[in-house]
Amino acid sequence: MKNKRPGWDEYFMQLAQLIKTRSNCLRKAYGAIIVRDYRIISTGYNGTPHGVKNCFEGGCERCTRRERGEIKTHEYQESCICIHAEQNAIIQAAYLGTSTNNSTMYSTITPCSSCAKLIINAGIKRYVYFDLHHDRAGLDLLKKAGILVKNQT
Numbered sequence: 001m002k003n004k005r006p007g008w009d010e011y012f013m014q015l016a017q018l019i020k021t022r023s024n025c026l027r028k029a030y031g032a033i034i035v036r037d038y039r040i041i042s043t044g045y046n047g048t049p050h051g052v053k054n055c056f057e058g059g060c061e062r063c064t065r066r067e068r069g070e071i072k073t074h075e076y077q078e079s080c081i082c083i084h085a086e087q088n089a090i091i092q093a094a095y096l097g098t099s100t101n102n103s104t105m106y107s108t109i110t111p112c113s114s115c116a117k118l119i120i121n122a123g124i125k126r127y128v129y130f131d132l133h134h135d136r137a138g139l140d141l142l143k144k145a146g147i148l149v150k151n152q153t
Contacts, residue, residue, distance in 0.1 A: 008038060009128055012106040013152045016130070019043050020108050024054035025082050026063040029108075032085035034093055034124065036103040042096070044088030048081055055082050074134075086115040090122050100124055106152070111138035120145045128152045 006014065012035055020031030024047035034042040053059030062080040065071050083091070086107055093100045101123035109131045111119060116138035119127060126148040133139070142149055 009106070009150065009152050012040075012104075013108075013128060013130060015040070015043075016106045016108050019045050020085065021045075023047050023085075024056050024059075026055050026060070026067050027082075030085040032089040032105055032107040034089050034100055034103050034105050036100075041098045041100065041103060042089045042093035044083075044085045044090070044092055046082055046085045046088070049083060052081065084112065084115050085109075086111050087118060090118055093122075104128060109133050110136070111142065113137045113141060116141040120147065126150070 012033055016031040016033045018031070019033060020029040023029035023031070023045040028046075030046045032044045033040060048055050048059040055063050058064050060081045062071070062076055063082065066073065066075075086105065089105065090100060103124050104126040105119060105124045106128045107130070110129045110133045111127070112133055112135045119142065124147065127142055128150045129139075130151075130153055139149065
């Protein structure tokens with residue numbers, strides 16, 4: 001029987017898919033992982049900040065209202081307190097004092113515009129994703145900044 005060892009991009013994307021299972025968001029689960037020199041330096045998933053009740057327990061009023069059908073999908077996004085997976089991965093690296101310069105981020109989705117700005121300024125040089133976010137501006141911004149972007153589906 002031949003060994004079906006995954007390539008690095010496939011391997012790290014599988015880990016990002018696993019990481020998203022820790023999400024506590026009512027809406028959808030996302031995961032991200034930052035890697036440098038084939039070593040994991042940080043991970044992140046979407047959900048409420050530390051010390052705040054989990055989103056699926058009512059911690060984010062906006063997500064709760066959306067689940068009840070009181071607001072539409074993209075309404076009042078600025079009032080959502082959930083942190084994106086990419087943001088959490090960058091924050092965790094900073095919290096631990098680990099540089100993200102010249103690293104690769106693997107994410108289960110392309111970044112929104114806000115996350116793209118953080119990725120660029122965090123020095124991440126390569127972005128590998130699985131699904132497309134409705135906001136294509138984030139992906140366009142990464143490309144404008146010279147970040148290598150790859151789809152891993």
